Amino acid sequence: MIDRMRYEDHLEAVECEAGALAEAFAAVTIDAHVPTCPDWTVADLADHVGGFTGFWSHVLCEGTGRPKTEFTQRPAHGDVGAWYAALGAALITELSATAPEQQVWTWAPGRHDASFVARRCAHELAVHCFDAQAARGATAPINGALAADGIEEIFVMIEAWKANGHPESGAGEGQ
Numbered sequence: 001m002i003d004r005m006r007y008e009d010h011l012e013a014v015e016c017e018a019g020a021l022a023e024a025f026a027a028v029t030i031d032a033h034v035p036t037c038p039d040w041t042v043a044d045l046a047d048h049v050g051g052f053t054g055f056w057s058h059v060l061c062e063g064t065g066r067p068k069t070e071f072t073q074r075p076a077h078g079d080v081g082a083w084y085a086a087l088g089a090a091l092i093t094e095l096s097a098t099a100p101e102q103q104v105w106t107w108a109p110g111r112h113d114a115s116f117v118a119r120r121c122a123h124e125l126a127v128h129c130f131d132a133q134a135a136r137g138a139t140a141p142i143n144g145a146l147a148a149d150g151i152e153e154i155f156v157m158i159e160a161w162k163a164n165g166h167p168e169s170g171a172g173e174g175q
Contacts (some may be wrong), residue, residue, distance in 0.1 A: 007100035010118035013146050017125035024132035026081025032136045046074050049128045053087045060094040063104030112117045119153030123150045
């Protein structure tokens with residue numbers, strides 16, 4: 001697979017989506033239902049995307065030898081938007097300080113570099129930004145180039161799923 005977007009494009013998308021996620025989290029209560037994730041509240045979504053963001057920040061730090069960024073748990077009450085803004089900023093800082101070809105851990109065979117991480121983060125944050133906005137009641141469309149790149153990324157993920165020994169039964173695994 002050839003990435004159609006460059007590292008800088010993915011980084012820009014991460015910046016955009018992380019900012020929009022923080023805004024959406026700030027505009028909704030943590031007990032609000034997430035219509036695009038039927039079993040989740042905003043608290044569940046924030047925990048998921050916060051853990052995702054912190055995880056990849058730490059992977060980048062380990063790959064470059066920089067000290068790991070601080071990761072705090074979501075506040076039970078208070079400004080979840082500000083909490084996520086700090087996590088998103090740490091991820092953006094690490095991606096900005098890391099060369100695209102920097103070797104880091106990933107679960108995708110043959111894709112052990114920061115460019116994989118930037119792409120994965122751009123798509124994950126875009127999808128969950130839409131989820132947070134849906135909980136808020138007003139969504140914005142996902143950037144067209146990013147959406148097209150996300151479709152191509154699905155094929156990378158399918159190959160990684162198979163390469164990591166998961167069954168190919170097509171019975172809805174991972175849902």
